[in-house]
Amino acid sequence: MAIQVSTEILEGSVLALLTKEDYYGYAITREIKKVFPISESTMxxxxxxxxxxxxxxxxxxxxxxxxxxxxxxxxxxxxxxxEIRSNWQELKAATDAILEGKNEE
Incomplete structure (x- = not known):
C-alpha cells in the first residue's frame, strides 16, 4: 500500500482488533501487518x-x-x-465524492 496510513486509522484498527479478544504486543503488530505495512517500532x-x-x-x-x-x-x-469509526465514515464519504467526481456542483 503506497498511501500513508494516519495515526488515527492505526489507533482505530488496534482498538477494533481488541474488541474481539486481548492480544499481546507482537500479536497486535502481526495482525495489523496483514492489512497495513507497519513495524513494531511504530506499533x-x-x-x-x-x-x-x-x-x-x-x-x-x-x-x-x-x-x-x-x-x-x-x-x-x-x-x-x-468516534474514530464516525470520523472515518465522514472522511471516506468525502474522499469517495472527490475521487469519483461527485463533488462538482
Missing amino acids: YPILRRLKKEDWLSTYDEAYEGRNRRYYKITDQGLERLE
Whole structure:
C-alpha cells in the first residue's frame, strides 16, 4: 500500500482488533501487518499512547518462563473507537465524492 496510513486509522484498527479478544504486543503488530505495512517500532508508541489515554489497559501473563503484556480495550476505548469509526465514515464519504467526481456542483 503506497498511501500513508494516519495515526488515527492505526489507533482505530488496534482498538477494533481488541474488541474481539486481548492480544499481546507482537500479536497486535502481526495482525495489523496483514492489512497495513507497519513495524513494531511504530506499533509500540501507538500502544503506549492508547494506554496513556486510558483507551487500553494492560496485564501480564507468564509465557514460557517470561511475562507477556496483554492489551485490553477499556470502556473509554470503545467510545474512542466509535468516534474514530464516525470520523472515518465522514472522511471516506468525502474522499469517495472527490475521487469519483461527485463533488462538482
